[in-house]
Amino acid sequence: MMLRSASFRIPSRITKLIEKGEGADLDFKKEVSNIHKIAKAIVSFANTRGGTLLIGVNDDKMVSGVGAEEERHMLEKAAGFFTKPALEIQIKEYYLGKRSLLEVIIPEGRNKPYYALGEDEKWWAYIRVNDQSLLASKVVLDVLKRASKDQNTVIRYSSNEKVLLEYLRENKRITLKQYCKLLNISRWRAQRILVNLISIGVIRVHTTEKQDYYTLS
Numbered sequence: 001m002m003l004r005s006a007s008f009r010i011p012s013r014i015t016k017l018i019e020k021g022e023g024a025d026l027d028f029k030k031e032v033s034n035i036h037k038i039a040k041a042i043v044s045f046a047n048t049r050g051g052t053l054l055i056g057v058n059d060d061k062m063v064s065g066v067g068a069e070e071e072r073h074m075l076e077k078a079a080g081f082f083t084k085p086a087l088e089i090q091i092k093e094y095y096l097g098k099r100s101l102l103e104v105i106i107p108e109g110r111n112k113p114y115y116a117l118g119e120d121e122k123w124w125a126y127i128r129v130n131d132q133s134l135l136a137s138k139v140v141l142d143v144l145k146r147a148s149k150d151q152n153t154v155i156r157y158s159s160n161e162k163v164l165l166e167y168l169r170e171n172k173r174i175t176l177k178q179y180c181k182l183l184n185i186s187r188w189r190a191q192r193i194l195v196n197l198i199s200i201g202v203i204r205v206h207t208t209e210k211q212d213y214y215t216l217s
Helices: 012-020 035-046 068-081 138-149 159-171 176-183 187-199
Strands: 003-007 026-029 051-055 090-096 099-106 115-117 123-129 132-135 203-206 213-216
Touching: 012 026, 012 051, 026 035, 035 051, 035 068, 035 099, 035 115, 035 123, 035 132, 068 090, 068 099, 123 138, 138 187, 138 203, 159 176, 159 187, 159 203, 159 213, 176 187, 187 203
Parallel strands: 003 090, 026 051
Antiparallel strands: 051 099, 090 099, 115 123, 123 132, 203 213
16 A cells, blocks of 8 residues: 655755755655666665655755656555565655655565565565665575564574674674684574574674674674
8 A cells, every 4th residue: 555645845854854865764866767776775674674765856965856646656566566575655745846756755664574676587685774775695684584573582502602702702793704614614504693693682783785794782
């Protein structure tokens, strides 16, 4: 279900958002030119803490506006058919003469992880990191799945967990590849340990464009 509303002026709240600039919960789009990319942005917010898309705003914060009807159609199609599971979004329209600014509100999802259909016809999950929508790693996906199921994680600390925590106290961060090499364990086993420790809040995952790394919480 797509909720719609319209106004004949841009409220000061929106002006303040534009002045604030893009970030973890805000993204600007000049227009919806690629349905795959807009689906990617939508699921990245749903997989994180929710957020807002402002359609008709350039990266330099200039409001250019869009032709609202076609943009609405693309947004609704992206949320309903190019995301899995389908997502509910709220679209608010602010008139700028013959053009409009659209505020698209994406709530944090309840059934994570959400996937966007890529141009390669494959489904990919993304998360929002600062002002970017980044591909979710296998570890992040497993953490999202566990959080969505509201599972209580109980673990027993073995030497593998203890070595990891001791390493992080001395070295601040570690990657999955480094952890596998440190203990000479399989990638699958290392991922499972990391997911458990993230789920109980002992360590944190940091997603970057190149690779994830892990630190103590």
